[in-house]
Amino acid sequence: MTPAGRARSWDNSPVALLRLDGDGRILDANDTFLAWAGGDGPGERPDVRGRRLSDLLTVGGRIYWETHLAPFLTLQGRVDEVAVELRTPAGPLPVLLSLVARRDERQAVVDVALFAARERVRFDRELVAARTAAEEAAERLHWVHDALTVLSRAATVPQVEQALTDSVARHPAIAAAALHAVGAGHGGPGQGRAGHGGEALATGDDAIQGGTAGGAVVVPVAGTGETYAHLEVTLHGRPGDPPLDHEALRTIAQQGGVALERALLHEQSVSVAHELQRAMLTQDLPSDGQVEVLAEYRPAVSGLEVGGDWYDAFPVDDTTLAVAVGDVVGHGLHAATAMGQLRTATRALAAPGLGPAGTLGLVDQFVARRKVGYASTLVYAELDTVVGTLRYACAGHLPPLLVRVDGTVEYLWGGRSSPLGVPAGGGLRAEGEVRLAPGDVVLFYTDGVVERRDRRLRDGLDQLARVAARRDPVDEGDVLGQFFDLEANQRDDACVLHVAWRGTGAVPAVEVPADVGAVAGLGS
Amino acid sequence: MHTSHRSTVHHGGAPAQPAGVCPAARPGQGRRGRLAGPPTVALPYCDRVTLRERHNVKLSGLPDGTPMVFAHGFGCDQSMWRLVAPAFEADHHVVLFDHAGAGGAHPDAYDAERHATLDGYADDVVDLLDELALGPVVFAGHSVSATIGILAAARRPDLFERLVLVGPSPRYIDDDGYRGGFSAEEIDELLATMETNYLGWSAVMAPAIMGNPDRPELGSELTELFCRTDPKVAHRFARATFLSDNRADLAAVRTPSLVVQCREDVIAPVEVGRYVHENLAGSEFALIDAVGHCPNLSAPDELVGAMREYLTV
Numbered sequence: 001m002t003p004a005g006r007a008r009s010w011d012n013s014p015v016a017l018l019r020l021d022g023d024g025r026i027l028d029a030n031d032t033f034l035a036w037a038g039g040d041g042p043g044e045r046p047d048v049r050g051r052r053l054s055d056l057l058t059v060g061g062r063i064y065w066e067t068h069l070a071p072f073l074t075l076q077g078r079v080d081e082v083a084v085e086l087r088t089p090a091g092p093l094p095v096l097l098s099l100v101a102r103r104d105e106r107q108a109v110v111d112v113a114l115f116a117a118r119e120r121v122r123f124d125r126e127l128v129a130a131r132t133a134a135e136e137a138a139e140r141l142h143w144v145h146d147a148l149t150v151l152s153r154a155a156t157v158p159q160v161e162q163a164l165t166d167s168v169a170r171h172p173a174i175a176a177a178a179l180h181a182v183g184a185g186h187g188g189p190g191q192g193r194a195g196h197g198g199e200a201l202a203t204g205d206d207a208i209q210g211g212t213a214g215g216a217v218v219v220p221v222a223g224t225g226e227t228y229a230h231l232e233v234t235l236h237g238r239p240g241d242p243p244l245d246h247e248a249l250r251t252i253a254q255q256g257g258v259a260l261e262r263a264l265l266h267e268q269s270v271s272v273a274h275e276l277q278r279a280m281l282t283q284d285l286p287s288d289g290q291v292e293v294l295a296e297y298r299p300a301v302s303g304l305e306v307g308g309d310w311y312d313a314f315p316v317d318d319t320t321l322a323v324a325v326g327d328v329v330g331h332g333l334h335a336a337t338a339m340g341q342l343r344t345a346t347r348a349l350a351a352p353g354l355g356p357a358g359t360l361g362l363v364d365q366f367v368a369r370r371k372v373g374y375a376s377t378l379v380y381a382e383l384d385t386v387v388g389t390l391r392y393a394c395a396g397h398l399p400p401l402l403v404r405v406d407g408t409v410e411y412l413w414g415g416r417s418s419p420l421g422v423p424a425g426g427g428l429r430a431e432g433e434v435r436l437a438p439g440d441v442v443l444f445y446t447d448g449v450v451e452r453r454d455r456r457l458r459d460g461l462d463q464l465a466r467v468a469a470r471r472d473p474v475d476e477g478d479v480l481g482q483f484f485d486l487e488a489n490q491r492d493d494a495c496v497l498h499v500a501w502r503g504t505g506a507v508p509a510v511e512v513p514a515d516v517g518a519v520a521g522l523g524s
Numbered sequence: 525m526h527t528s529h530r531s532t533v534h535h536g537g538a539p540a541q542p543a544g545v546c547p548a549a550r551p552g553q554g555r556r557g558r559l560a561g562p563p564t565v566a567l568p569y570c571d572r573v574t575l576r577e578r579h580n581v582k583l584s585g586l587p588d589g590t591p592m593v594f595a596h597g598f599g600c601d602q603s604m605w606r607l608v609a610p611a612f613e614a615d616h617h618v619v620l621f622d623h624a625g626a627g628g629a630h631p632d633a634y635d636a637e638r639h640a641t642l643d644g645y646a647d648d649v650v651d652l653l654d655e656l657a658l659g660p661v662v663f664a665g666h667s668v669s670a671t672i673g674i675l676a677a678a679r680r681p682d683l684f685e686r687l688v689l690v691g692p693s694p695r696y697i698d699d700d701g702y703r704g705g706f707s708a709e710e711i712d713e714l715l716a717t718m719e720t721n722y723l724g725w726s727a728v729m730a731p732a733i734m735g736n737p738d739r740p741e742l743g744s745e746l747t748e749l750f751c752r753t754d755p756k757v758a759h760r761f762a763r764a765t766f767l768s769d770n771r772a773d774l775a776a777v778r779t780p781s782l783v784v785q786c787r788e789d790v791i792a793p794v795e796v797g798r799y800v801h802e803n804l805a806g807s808e809f810a811l812i813d814a815v816g817h818c819p820n821l822s823a824p825d826e827l828v829g830a831m832r833e834y835l836t837v
Contacts, residue, residue, distance in 0.1 A: 023815040023822065052815070054790065059710035060717035063766075066791045066817035067599035067667070074821040075603060083720045121720065128719045172636045239767030240640035240760045 015113045016095070022108035024052045024070065033114065038089040053112065058085040058092050069099065073110065077101045083121055086114065094121035140248040143171060147252040151259040160263045164221070164256035168233060168249065173241035176234045182227050217244065219253040223261030231256065273333045274299060277310075280340040285313050290385045290502050291321055296480040297495040298448070307493030308335030308376075309446040310343050317352040319386045322359075325444040325497050326378040327397065342366075342373045342420075346380065356380045356393035356415070357431035364395075364429070367421040374421040379444055381499075388436035388503045393429050395420050398447060398461075401468055405439030409469045411461065412442075438503035443468060448494030449483060573630060575655045579621040579648070580628035585613035590685070591658035592616040595649065597667025597691075597818075598765045599758075601627025604666060607824035612831075617658065623669070624648060625757035634757055642668065642768050646675035653683045660685035662835065666820055667691050667791070668765040671773075674804075678776035687781035688831055689807075691817050692800045693792040694771040702771070705793050711766045718755075718762060774803040781807040782834040784819070784827060791817040808834060 001009070010017060016033035018026055026048045029037075034045040037056060048056065054065040061084030072079050079099045085092035095114040102109055147167035154163040161179055168177040215237070221229040231253045235244065277299075285293040293313045300307055308328030316322045324346050328339040342363070349362040359380055367373050379400060381392035392400060392412060396419030399411040414432025436442070443464075450460030467482055483496050575581075582602065585592075592612055594605040602620040609618050623645055625634035638644035649672060653661060663684055665673035670692030677684040696704045697711060781804055785797030794811070801809040810830040814823030 025815075052788075058713060059706065060713035060715075062790055063706075063710075063714045064717050064721070066789075067597070070816050071600050071604060071818050071821050074818070075606070084717065124720050132719070172640060236640065238640040238764075240636075240764035242636070242760075 015115050018053060018112040018114070020053055020110040020112060022110070024054055024065075024110070026051055026053055027109070036086060036088055036093055036114075036116070056087055058087055061085055069097075073099050073101050083117065083124060094118055096120065136245065139242070140245045143167075143245070144248050144251050144255075146170065148255055151255055154259060155263060155266065157260065157263045157267060160256065160259045164231065164252070164259070168231065168252055171244065173235055173238075173244050174233050175236045178232045178234075179221065179229045180232060181229050217246070217249065219246075219250050220257070221253050221260060222257040224258070228257055228260050228264075269333065273336045276333070277308075277336045277339065280336070280343060281310060282312050282314075286315055286321060288385075291383065292500045292502065293321070293323065294480055294498040294500075295495065296484075296498075298484060298493065300448075300493050307331060307448065308339045309448065309493040309495045310339040311444070311495055311497045312343050312347060313497065313499075314347055314350075316350050316382060319384055320352065321383045321385055321499075322350050322380065323383070323444060323497055323499055324378060324380045325397070325446060325495065326376055327446045328373050328376045338373045338376070341370070342376060342378070345370075345372075346378070350380075350382075355431065356382055356391050357429040360393045360395050360417070360420075360429040364420055375419045376421075377419050381442070381444070383436070383442075383499065383501060385501070386503075388438070388440070388501050389433060390436055390442060390501075391415075391431055391433045393417065393431045395429065396422070398445065398450070401443040401445070401465060402434060402436075403441040403443065403468045405437055407469055409465045411465070436501045436503070438501065441468075441498060441500045443483065444497040444499070445483070446493065446495050448492035449496055451492065573632075575648075575652045578630040578633040579624070579652055580630075581652070581656070582620040583618070584609070584620075585616050585618035587617055589616040591619060591656075591661040593619040593621070593649075593653070593661045593663050595621070595663065595665040595669035595673060596623065596626065597665075597669050598761055599667075601629075603627070604818065604820055605664075608664075608820045608828055608831075611824075611828040616662070619656065619658070619661070621652060623672075623761075625754060625761060634754075636760065639757075639760065640764060642672055642675060642764055642770065645669075645672045645764075646679060649673070649676040650680050650683065653680075662686045662688065664688040664690065664831070665692075667693075667817065668761075670800075671768070671770050674770065674773055674777055677779040678773055681778055684779045686835070687777075687779050688784065688834070689781055689800065690784045690820060690827065691786060691789055691792040691797070692783060693796045694774060694800060694803075695769045696766045696791075697769075699769075702799070703793075703795060705790065705796065706766070714766065715759060715762055718759060771803070774800065775805075777804055778806065782831070783807055783809050784830050785809065785811050786814040786816060786819050786823075787811060788815040789817050810834065 011031040013030055013032055016036055017030040018033055019028040021027055029048055031045070034048070037046050037048060038044070039046045054062045054070075057065060064082075064084065069079050069082060078101065079097070082097045084095060084097050086095050087093075094117050096117045098113045098115075100111045102111065147164075147170075150163040150167045151160065154160040165177040165179060168174060215235060217233045217235065219231050219233070220227045221231050231249075233244075233249065235241070281297060282295070285295055287293055295311050295313070297309065297311070308330060309326070310328070311323075311325045313321065313323045324343070326339065326342060326346075328335045328342065330338070345366045346359065346363055349366065350359045354362070360378065363378065363380075367376075375396075377395055377397035379392065379394045379397040381390055381400065383390050393415045394400075395417055399413050399416070402410045402412055404410070412432055412434060414434075415430045416432075417430045445464070447457075450464050451457060452460055464483060480496050480498055484494060580602070594602065594609050596602050596604040601622045605620060609620060612618055622629040624639055633648075635644070638647070649663075653676075660683060663673045663677070663686070665671075665687065667690070670687075670689035671694060673684075673687050673689065674692070674694075677687055693704060695702065696706050697708050698704050698706065783797050783801045783804070785792070785794055787794070789797075797811075798809065801807050810833075812819060812823060812826040812830050814826050816822050819827045
């Protein structure tokens with residue numbers, strides 16, 4: 001090609017071509033570039049020599065040039081296909097920019113090619129918008145999903161409130177989240193971590209209030225019907241923070257409302273069950289000069305379930321005191337009603353002369369006939385308050401603990417048979433008997449007293465025995481409190497019935513057969 | 525005196541572990557996007573990786589020399605200093621590092637929460653200097669790292685002997701009676717430009733770096749990870765950089781400093797450099813004959829000269 005042909009190709013090239021010096025100043029530009037850059041009038045060609053190419057770009061491209069392109073060019077020698085915009089009289093022209101640095105005889109030179117890229121850039125922008133939308137959707141899903149997971153694990157009202165504020169506050173743009181009870185203004189059931197009193201927040205039913213510039217956003221926390229609270233979100237307002245997705249926030253708040261509603265309903269039902277159970281437990285335990293009965297019942301700490309533990313003590317005749325401690329299978333209202341029926345049945349069926357094994361046999365029939373309390377456990381005992389003879393029968397229940405006045409302790413492992421409703425061998429219940437000395441105590445209890453998730457039942461029984469053995473008999477303050485293991489499984493109810501026989505010491509000792517099981521069998 | 529700060533190293537004073545002890549990628553942890561990870565933990569990384577490893581620290585020069593830390597600006601990594609740092613190796617203990625989210629920094633070093641403001645980056649610098657325990661350092665910060673150095677020096681003057689602030693700007697956006705050089709809309713435009721260019725950036729840049737017949741002196745190691753930045757991180761770093769206002773922090777600095785200003789710089793114009801100088805007690809001002817925002821690459825000799833003159837006084 002002739003030099004003239006080269007020159008024509010330079011000027012008429014479909015791409016804009018430039019030569020820059022090491023500082024990015026234009027040494028030469030082809031006609032295509034000059035036509036794009038435009039002059040003062042139509043068809044005029046501006047004089048761009050000596051100007052920096054970055055100055056001819058829009059601001060975004062200029063900053064990008066200074067912070068990215070110039071360093072890359074120095075370090076790599078070239079930059080390819082960078083999208084920037086050229087300032088032209090007709091408005092910004094999207095171009096793709098390629099740069100190659102070289103050194104000619106005298107100085108550093110940069111060769112530049114600019115491709116007009118209106119369509120390409122429009123397409124790129126659509127792609128970027130689509131990608132941004134997809135990423136935001138993914139972020140939103142993550143946030144909402146994580147929040148829903150936490151909310152689904154929260155059972156009680158405080159847990160739901162905590163879960164809601166915590167999961168909302170996980171958003172990096174959010175400094176704090178607090179709940180305000182409806183009508184209570186600030187200081188309601190708040191779980192917020194940042195104090196934020198003072199300004200009144202107008203709250204609409206369904207609209208997000210407030211700005212987002214480092215301020216607060218308020219959304220309603222509503223269930224299927226009513227609004228329970230307002231969730232107030234305080235933003236950091238830091239420059240690097242991602243934008244807050246209001247729709248996602250509203251979704252989380254709404255799900256929080258549903259969870260709150262569920263928790264409130266559940267707590268109501270639990271409270272009814274607890275109330276029912278308390279009402280059914282005997283309040284006035286018989287005590288006289290010869291025998292003293294104390295009882296303590298501790299509901300599960302988590303407060304969610306009614307466990308179905310029960311106890312009772314009542315006179316069978318003038319000299320016989322019946323005591324019973326049972327544990328109904330299951331939880332909740334159902335267990336509470338079952339224990340009420342079992343307790344009433346036991347009280348009604350116990351009769352003079354029947355004895356523990358006989359009484360259990362009748363209760364067994366009740367369970368089978370009425371289909372109530374199947375597989376529940378029950379220890380039933382009768383104490384002769386005059387001579388101190390204790391006859392007892394354990395239907396699958398933990399053994400009573402005998403605490404002698406001299407401090408020795410002994411589990412009463414006699415009189416054991418299967419849980420209620422589960423056929424006992426030969427249709428008869430076993431029975432044990434022990435003779436108490438004045439001052440002796442027998443403890444009846446449920447598994448919540450000795451069971452702990454991290455140890456064997458045997459170890460729990462040993463611990464109860466140790467506590468009972470060293471107990472100070474003079475301490476009248478909290479006689480029963482010491483028996484409850486604070487580390488025991490507190491998700492379960494626990495109860496202890498403490499029967500102390502004072503006796504008179506005047507009754508002559510009588511030889512008692514080792515085993516008198518089934519002495520009072522059914523109708524035989 | 526500096527050794528008294530050793531105890532504040534952030535991982536229980538555990539002895540430095542060899543590099544690579546911490547798995548670089550832990551599936552299902554920590555890298556799930558900006559909402560991942562517990563928000564209140566300051567350093568949610570594998571606790572067996574030292575900050576030195578996390579920030580890809582490179583030590584060179586005289587171990588007994590005055591320690592000199594080079595901090596890179598927005599847009600690149602420690603290679604920004606490759607034409608300047610070697611000039612100080614003969615008489616300084618030279619420290620190069622990458623900010624979280626930049627260059628060869630550990631992927632877990634970046635935390636959306638911590639690095640939402642420049643304060644998080646300043647905390648990184650303080651933590652890193654505490655761990656390195658080199659004594660008071662000369663801190664050379666370019667561009668946004670000048671501001672980061674200002675914040676760090678205000679927080680812990682004991683760690684800094686002098687500051688060299690190259691192209692500093694405490695606020696890029698114009699304000700009443702202050703000209704930073706940009707309007708808020710223009711910064712949005714920058715973010716949009718970055719967005720468009722990061723489309724396929726990681727795929728395009730690597731091959732472009734391959735082979736560089738015209739600049740053989742730069743070597744081929746550039747093909748590795750030069751200036752590679754996660755687009756998301758770059759976008760947030762840009763926001764933290766260009767939307768911050770740190771003018772009020774200048775008054776808290778007592779460390780002697782040098783403001784190096786390029787004759788022509790659209791990112792940090794001369795009047796911004798003068799503003800920093802006038803509001804920074806104990807600062808000196810050096811106007812160098814350089815064009816653009818990166819004299820460390822475009823005019824390394826002038827920059828080195830200005831720094832040497834200042835440091836030898």
